[in-house]
Structures are given as C-alpha cells and as structure tokens.
Amino acid sequence: MTSFPAILQSEWTKIRSVRSTVWTLALTFVVTLGLGALLSFLTDNNFEQFGENGRTPFDPTGTAFSGIMLGELAIIVFGVLAVGNEYSTGMIRVSLAAVPQRGTLLTAKAVVLGALALAVALVTAFLTFFVGQSLLGDHATTVGAPNVLRAVLGAALYLTMICLFAAGITAMLHNQTLALGVLVPFFFLLSPILSAVPKVKTLARYFPDYAGQRMLLVYQQHGQPYGPWAGFLICLAWTLAALVGGALVLKNRDA
Amino acid sequence: MIELHELTKRYGDTLAVDGLSFQVRRGVVTGFLGPNGAGKSTTMRMILDLDRPTSGRVTIDGKHYGQLSEPLKYIGALLEAKAVHPGRTARDHLRWLAQSNRIPPRRVDEVLGLVGLSPVAGKRSRGFSLGMGQRLGIASALLGDPEIVMFDEPVNGLDPEGILWIRNLMKSLAAEGRTVFVSSHLMSEMALTADHLVVIGRGRLLADLPMPEFIRQNSRSAVRIRTPQVEQLLTALDRAGLRAEAGPAGTYEVVDGDPTRIGELAAAHGVVLHELSPQQASLEEAFMQMTADSVEYHAGDGEGRDAAGAWGATWQPKAPRQEAN
Numbered sequence: 336m337t338s339f340p341a342i343l344q345s346e347w348t349k350i351r352s353v354r355s356t357v358w359t360l361a362l363t364f365v366v367t368l369g370l371g372a373l374l375s376f377l378t379d380n381n382f383e384q385f386g387e388n389g390r391t392p393f394d395p396t397g398t399a400f401s402g403i404m405l406g407e408l409a410i411i412v413f414g415v416l417a418v419g420n421e422y423s424t425g426m427i428r429v430s431l432a433a434v435p436q437r438g439t440l441l442t443a444k445a446v447v448l449g450a451l452a453l454a455v456a457l458v459t460a461f462l463t464f465f466v467g468q469s470l471l472g473d474h475a476t477t478v479g480a481p482n483v484l485r486a487v488l489g490a491a492l493y494l495t496m497i498c499l500f501a502a503g504i505t506a507m508l509h510n511q512t513l514a515l516g517v518l519v520p521f522f523f524l525l526s527p528i529l530s531a532v533p534k535v536k537t538l539a540r541y542f543p544d545y546a547g548q549r550m551l552l553v554y555q556q557h558g559q560p561y562g563p564w565a566g567f568l569i570c571l572a573w574t575l576a577a578l579v580g581g582a583l584v585l586k587n588r589d590a
Numbered sequence: 591m592i593e594l595h596e597l598t599k600r601y602g603d604t605l606a607v608d609g610l611s612f613q614v615r616r617g618v619v620t621g622f623l624g625p626n627g628a629g630k631s632t633t634m635r636m637i638l639d640l641d642r643p644t645s646g647r648v649t650i651d652g653k654h655y656g657q658l659s660e661p662l663k664y665i666g667a668l669l670e671a672k673a674v675h676p677g678r679t680a681r682d683h684l685r686w687l688a689q690s691n692r693i694p695p696r697r698v699d700e701v702l703g704l705v706g707l708s709p710v711a712g713k714r715s716r717g718f719s720l721g722m723g724q725r726l727g728i729a730s731a732l733l734g735d736p737e738i739v740m741f742d743e744p745v746n747g748l749d750p751e752g753i754l755w756i757r758n759l760m761k762s763l764a765a766e767g768r769t770v771f772v773s774s775h776l777m778s779e780m781a782l783t784a785d786h787l788v789v790i791g792r793g794r795l796l797a798d799l800p801m802p803e804f805i806r807q808n809s810r811s812a813v814r815i816r817t818p819q820v821e822q823l824l825t826a827l828d829r830a831g832l833r834a835e836a837g838p839a840g841t842y843e844v845v846d847g848d849p850t851r852i853g854e855l856a857a858a859h860g861v862v863l864h865e866l867s868p869q870q871a872s873l874e875e876a877f878m879q880m881t882a883d884s885v886e887y888h889a890g891d892g893e894g895r896d897a898a899g900a901w902g903a904t905w906q907p908k909a910p911r912q913e914a915n
Contacts, residue, residue, distance in 0.1 A: 345690035352682035425673035435656040589641040
C-alpha cells in the first residue's frame with residue numbers, strides 16, 4: 336500500500352502550491368474580522384439606539400462575529416476549489432494513477448484541508464473576538480465569561496465543518512462550478528428563506544448552517560429547538576455524511 | 591508486462607471495448623493503433639484502474655493496478671496533456687506527485703532536465719504551450735523511473751520538432767529495456783517507432799503482431815504500366831512468365847515486378863510505354879483497409895445496423911462449431 340504520511344505530504348504540497356488557497360483563506364480571515372470589527376465599533380457608538388428593545392440580553396460575542404456569514408462564503412469557496420480544481424483540470428486522473436486507493440486519497444485530502452481550515456478558523460475566531468471586544472468598549476465581555484470561550488471555539492469549528500461539508504459535496508458532484516452553484520444558493524438563499532417559512536421552518540432548523548451556528552450563541556434564544564452541543568453534532572453529522580458521500584462517488588465512478 | 595484478458599467496457603448501449611485480450615511485452619515499443627473512437631483511451635484508463643471494466647481484467651506484472659504499492663515506480667502514464675492545475679508551477683506539480691509515491695525529491699529536477707523544462711520549472715503551467723504541457727506530462731510519467739511507460743496519443747498537436755523528440759525518446763526508453771506502450775491513430779507514426787503492433791477497431795482486436803510482420807503482410811508493391819499496344823505487351827509479359835492485372839484507368843499492374851526488367855522486355859518487343867512506374871501501397875492504406883469496417887460502423891447512422899454488424903460478426907464464426915457439435 337502507498338504510505339499514508341506520504342499522501343498527506345503530497346496533499347499538503349498540492350494545497351499550498353496554488354494561489355487560490357492563500358486568497359480564499361486570507362479572505363475568510365479579513366472579512367470575518369473586518370466586518371465584526373466594524374459592527375462592534377458601530378454598536379459601541381450607537382448603543383443607545385440599539386439597546387431600546389432589549390428584551391434579550393446584549394451579546395457582545397455575537398456582535399464581534401457579525402461577519403461570520405461572509406467568512407463562511409470564503410471558506411466554502413476554499414473547500415470547493417481545493418477538491419474541485421482536480422476535476423476541472425483532469426488532474427484527478429493523475430492523482431488516482433499515483434494513489435489508486437481512492438478512499439485513502441480523499442481521506443488524506445480531507446485531513447489536510449480540515450487541519451488547514453481549522454488553523455485559520457481558530458486564528459480568525461480568537462482575533463475577531465478580541466478585536467471586537469476592544470472596540471465594544473464598556474459593552475465588551477471577556478473570554479472567561481460563561482459560554483464565551485465555547486462560542487469562540489464554536490465559531491472556529493463551524494467554519495471548519497462548513498469547509499469540509501463543501502469539500503464533500505464537491506467530491507459528490509465532481510465539478511467545482513456545479514458545487515459552487517449548489518452550495519452558495521443553498522447557504523445564502525435557500526436556507527435563510529426556508530427558515531422563515533412556517534412549517535418548512537422546522538426542517539430548515541436541521542440544516543448544517545443553522546445547526547452549526549447554535550455553537551456561537553452565548554445566550555439561549557427563545558424558541559430554539561436544541562442547544563449548542565446538539566447543534567455541533569448535527570453539523571458534524573452533515574459534514575461526515577458529505578465526506579462519506581464524496582468518497583462513495585469517487586470510489587464507484589469512472590474517473 | 592501488461593496483460594489484458596477479455597477486457598470489456600460498456601457505456602450504456604455502446605461497447606467501447608469488446609473482449610480485448612493481448613499482452614504488452616517487456617523491452618519493446620508496442621504501438622496501439624486504431625481510428626479515433628476505437629477504444630484506445632478507454633483501454634488505457636482501465637489499465638490504470640481509472641475506469642472500471644464491465645468484465646474481464648487487466649494486470650501489470652500479474653497484479654491489479656490497485657495492488658501495486660507506489661504504482662508510479664512500476665508504470666508511468668501520460669493520458670492527456672495539461673492535466674495540471676494552471677496555477678501550479680511545473681516543479682510543484684512534479685513535487686506533489688513524487689511525494690505521493692515516496693520518490694526522492696532530486697528526481698523532480700532530473701526529469702525536468704530530461705524533458706527540457708528546467709528553464710520554466712518555476713513558472714505556472716498556465717502559460718505553457720501544448721508542447722510544453724506534453725513534456726510536463728511525460729516528465730510525470732518518467733518521475734518514478736518506471737519499468738513500463740504508457741503514452742496516449744503523445745504526438746497529437748505537436749510541432750515537427752516535438753514529434754521528433756517524442757519519437758526519439760520512446761526509442762531510447764525501449765533501448766534502456768523499458769516497456770513502452772503508445773497509442774496513435776496514425777499508422778505512419780507507428781511504422782517509425784513501434785516494434786510490435788496492436789490494432790483495434792470498435793473496441794475489438796484486429797491485429798496483434800510484430801511490426802516487420804505487419805509490413806510484410808500489408809505492403810504490396812507493383813509496377814504500373816500504360817501502353818497503347820496492350821495485346822503485344824501482355825503477350826510479351828506472359829511469355830516471360832509475368833502476370834499483369836488490369837489496374838485503374840486502362841493501366842496494367844505487375845505485382846512484385848521489377849521495372850528494369852519490364853522496361854527491357856517492352857523495348858525488346860518494340861512496345862511503346864507511356865508509363866512505367868513502381869507502386870508502393872502504404873501501410874496507412876493497409877491500416878485504413880483493416881479498420882474500414884469498424885470506421886464505417888462507427889460513422890453508421892442507425893443503431894439497428896450497428897447492432898446487426900456486431901451480432902453478425904460474433905455469431906458467424908461460432909456457427910460452424912455449433913454444427914460440428
């Protein structure tokens with residue numbers, strides 16, 4: 336058998352030797368941090384207007400993570416490109432000729448992709464939190480406050496899982512354009528719209544993005560079906576399902 | 591050695607590869623010849639376990655491709671030019687490939703030098719010409735210093751200089767004792783490089799024989815004669831023991847004839863000749879004739895005719911045997 340560490344090293348070389356990796360990951364960081372910082376700054380300066388209908392307690396952590404939706408978009412693109420560029424260039428056949436164990440190849444790819452995404456997501460989450468808090472002035476919270484550390488780590492895990500989910504879907508569709516065409520509308524149109532429609536709403540609450548975002552909440556929201564840990568598990572299940580689906584398609588299909 | 595045993599691939603209603611059995615022997619260049627769409631690329635993808643056969647099997651040194659540990663050290667393949675991420679440099683492309691099979695990193699620069707890409711090793715492949723892409727593909731095939739190399743239509747779209755380079759490369763690889771398996775749809779190209787020839791048409795084996803044997807069987811030479819005194823000439827030839835056949839446009843042809851002798855014979859009998867020319871049927875013609883049926887079927891209009899052809903061909907040879915039983 337081909338050695339797994341060797342395949343990991345090879346996948347690492349693949350991922351770091353193209354520019355799109357750097358760009359999409361840098362964009363994830365910049366957009367999440369930048370938008371979070373801007374919203375935190377604006378909130379601090381206009382806190383009186385915002386605070387009027389304060390039925391739920393003000394969530395400084397959530398405010399710092401206001402940009403996570405756009406960061407999510409960037410990291411989805413990263414996940415799609417990292418897998419999909421092999422299909423768009425025909426390189427997949429070169430990869431599979433070098434590593435005919437298809438499941439092993441996709442596993443190595445997911446490990447490298449996941450590790451890199453997690454590293455970037457952790458840095459992004461913690462910096463976004465601390466910069467946000469520094470701009471929130473008197474309204475800031477600390478990382479030691481109840482549930483805050485969990486929410487920050489949750490943000491990092493959320494970005495990582497969504498990235499791997501996108502990678503799995505891309506392997507299932509074996510086409511990066513198609514994968515972007517499915518994932519972006521799903522996360523940015525379908526899921527938000529469905530979660531506002533009565534009845535369908537119940538279903539939309541088990542989508543990976545809604546589930547994953549429960550991990551970011553410091554305070555329990557009214558009418559929420561489940562808590563952060565259940566959200567983590569649901570999002571993880573989606574991610575694993577997408578990766579297993581991708582591996583099955585890769586294994587059974589002619590390359 | 592690559593061994594194919596009753597290898598078959600069906601895509602829906604189409605049989606792309608139909609019960610193909612042959613061996614690619616060590617240390618020679620085996621040409622894999624067939625018209626476009628004959629199933630050459632599909633066969634090569636099945637050898638590499640990229641496409642799964644519908645039935646039959648293919649082994650490399652007795653093993654299924656997936657059982658080879660670090661397969662690039664056994665068999666290197668060029669399937670398509672530019673199967674490379676356009677934003678990755680030539681060196682990085684070879685580097686990940688080398689790492690995956692634990693090939694020493696110095697080998698990357700070695701093969702880059704071998705294919706003449708050292709000056710552009712650090713350039714992103716986006717700007718590469720077709721020829722450069724082809725060279726990079728060949729560099730990846732040679733990376734693991736494999737015993738067997740397999741090239742799918744390597745000269746397609748190359749300029750004369752590139753064609754010559756690939757031709758010489760294949761000869762030198764075989765001279766080093768490697769097994770070279772190369773596909774082409776051009777007989778002329780194969781005649782120049784291959785020691786052994788495997789011809790397929792519509793996914794079926796049409797010929798599997800050494801190149802000299804193919805040339806002997808298929809090249810026909812004749813002397814073409816045109817004269818206003820037909821009767822006199824034919825009599826003279828007949829007396830000399832030569833047989834002339836009617837050729838195109840009122841000419842006559844003497845198969846395997848010697849132009850000098852025929853010219854002298856004509857002069858001795860006072861026959862005026864308007865033409866006396868040696869004719870050589872090209873290997874290209876022989877190949878076209880051999881694959882004519884399969885090309886016809888391929889370009890055929892109807893499914894019915896297609897199926898009838900396939901059915902008739904498989905049924906007929908079996909019929910006498912069934913009667914004998």
